[in-house]
Amino acid sequence: MATIAGADAPATAKQFPQTSHFVGLNQPVGQELSLTGLSVEGTLPPEVLGSFYRAVPDPHFAPKFDDDNVLSGDGMISRVSFNADNTVDYAIRYVRTARWLAEEDKGHARFGRYRNPFTDDADVAGIDRTVANTTPVWHAGRLLMTKEDGRPYAIDPVTLETRGSYDFGGKLKSKTVTAHVRIDAATSEMFLYGYEADGEASTKIAYLIVDKDGHLTSEQWFDAPYCAMMHDFAITENYALFPIYPTTCSLERLKAGGDHWVHEQETDSWLGIMPRYGNVSDMRWFKGPKGVSAYHFMNAFEDANGIIHFDQCLSNTNAFPFIREASGIHMAPWEVQGALTRWSVDPKGDATDVTQSVVGPPGDFPLIPARMQGRPNPYGWMLTMDPQMKGPPLAGGPVGAMFNTIIRLDVAGAAGQVLDALALPVGWSLNEPVHVPSNDPDHLGYIVTIVDHQTGDNQFEHAAWVLDAGALHKGPVAKVAIPARLRPQVHGWWVPQGALDAAE
Numbered sequence: 001m002a003t004i005a006g007a008d009a010p011a012t013a014k015q016f017p018q019t020s021h022f023v024g025l026n027q028p029v030g031q032e033l034s035l036t037g038l039s040v041e042g043t044l045p046p047e048v049l050g051s052f053y054r055a056v057p058d059p060h061f062a063p064k065f066d067d068d069n070v071l072s073g074d075g076m077i078s079r080v081s082f083n084a085d086n087t088v089d090y091a092i093r094y095v096r097t098a099r100w101l102a103e104e105d106k107g108h109a110r111f112g113r114y115r116n117p118f119t120d121d122a123d124v125a126g127i128d129r130t131v132a133n134t135t136p137v138w139h140a141g142r143l144l145m146t147k148e149d150g151r152p153y154a155i156d157p158v159t160l161e162t163r164g165s166y167d168f169g170g171k172l173k174s175k176t177v178t179a180h181v182r183i184d185a186a187t188s189e190m191f192l193y194g195y196e197a198d199g200e201a202s203t204k205i206a207y208l209i210v211d212k213d214g215h216l217t218s219e220q221w222f223d224a225p226y227c228a229m230m231h232d233f234a235i236t237e238n239y240a241l242f243p244i245y246p247t248t249c250s251l252e253r254l255k256a257g258g259d260h261w262v263h264e265q266e267t268d269s270w271l272g273i274m275p276r277y278g279n280v281s282d283m284r285w286f287k288g289p290k291g292v293s294a295y296h297f298m299n300a301f302e303d304a305n306g307i308i309h310f311d312q313c314l315s316n317t318n319a320f321p322f323i324r325e326a327s328g329i330h331m332a333p334w335e336v337q338g339a340l341t342r343w344s345v346d347p348k349g350d351a352t353d354v355t356q357s358v359v360g361p362p363g364d365f366p367l368i369p370a371r372m373q374g375r376p377n378p379y380g381w382m383l384t385m386d387p388q389m390k391g392p393p394l395a396g397g398p399v400g401a402m403f404n405t406i407i408r409l410d411v412a413g414a415a416g417q418v419l420d421a422l423a424l425p426v427g428w429s430l431n432e433p434v435h436v437p438s439n440d441p442d443h444l445g446y447i448v449t450i451v452d453h454q455t456g457d458n459q460f461e462h463a464a465w466v467l468d469a470g471a472l473h474k475g476p477v478a479k480v481a482i483p484a485r486l487r488p489q490v491h492g493w494w495v496p497q498g499a500l501d502a503a504e
């Protein structure tokens, strides 16, 4: 299986714009591929046997508008299978979304700007325009490719074929489902939500609970303080947390062909908290600082006094350069500052504002063992930049710069502490890691990640690395070169072989 998208397109086919979203590591690959029996340097720990899924945006046609960005790229689902014979298989396929099929049918892009249906060709009106490119979510034996602007697509976990748009057996009312779900390891329930749940620029949020068998058992709607980009949320043992940062949408702007998102530096952020099995009418809104933004959260938990702590990769503005540009925010890269930031609130107290403290360095893609979800996590991992690095980071990914360092952080104390780190040299980058638990309760498990290495002008090599999660600095315990061009992933998910076998 190896097809090059657009191979049969006329020679006059539109070219990809030469912007940061489409060059270098971000150059579209457009190739479906299946490779088997790749050899591993080192020995795969038995725990990692299974599949590491990756969501990779990769536009299969040049965009209709030259100012398009990485977030609009057609979703590809990729699978790195770690086999019992110490080999690895690699496969990647497009998600056959309704949008992908409609564009494939005509041989060119028909959908317009990022999350603006008013810029689409008239004859695609009503066709689902999500690209399902953000997170491969595994729950209750089902693999879903998700993106926050639409409903998920169900994927065959073995063949990577697209089964179709997924609405939880007809039960789902929301038009959207987030790419960031939270699974409580103690109950195996999946908690999730959708924003702009009834259409563009809406303040309606759908809060969803899916039971351990995959049945959607609860869907409650509420209004956010304003229509905001709600990329991630959090749970604790007893609460659901809905953070709101002032990256906002306006229907008038969309209708005028404008940008979906504008970041408002002078608008308050909010943290909505409700009992996780309660009624949305019990939501309490706590005020946070103005103008801040976060995409990903390490965790939230309740301490012995019932105080909720919520750890976010928070920045002083929106991390996406294309959103800052649309907002008239002109900041140099070094003026964009952030930290792993803790907001603490007493859900039963009188205070109406969050209390803020810093628990870690700037970075993103925070990670904890699945069993700690919503419970105290004494430590966690995340990607960051090596402050000692003698050169620029690799350009690529949706934000435009790739991370080159993975750290393990102690976040049990008031101020976090870096416990371990692996910093890669100039020209190397790390994609979002996943955690694999160990069979040994005294061992911290393994980290699986894809590593990119620039080897020449517009030439890259890629490998899957397995790191000892408790000894990052030692480098990979096993690695496998993947002999293909890999575009940066957004999110990944690891599924143990036993869960895959049980689902078949």
Ligand code: V55
Binding pocket: 057, 070, 071, 133, 134, 147, 148, 231, 295, 398, 490
């Ligand atoms: C993000 C990614 C998206 C998106 C919105 O990483 C936010 C953040 C890959 O798509 O549509």
Ligand code: FE
Binding pocket: 134, 179, 180, 231, 295, 296, 491
């Ligand atoms: Fe994300």
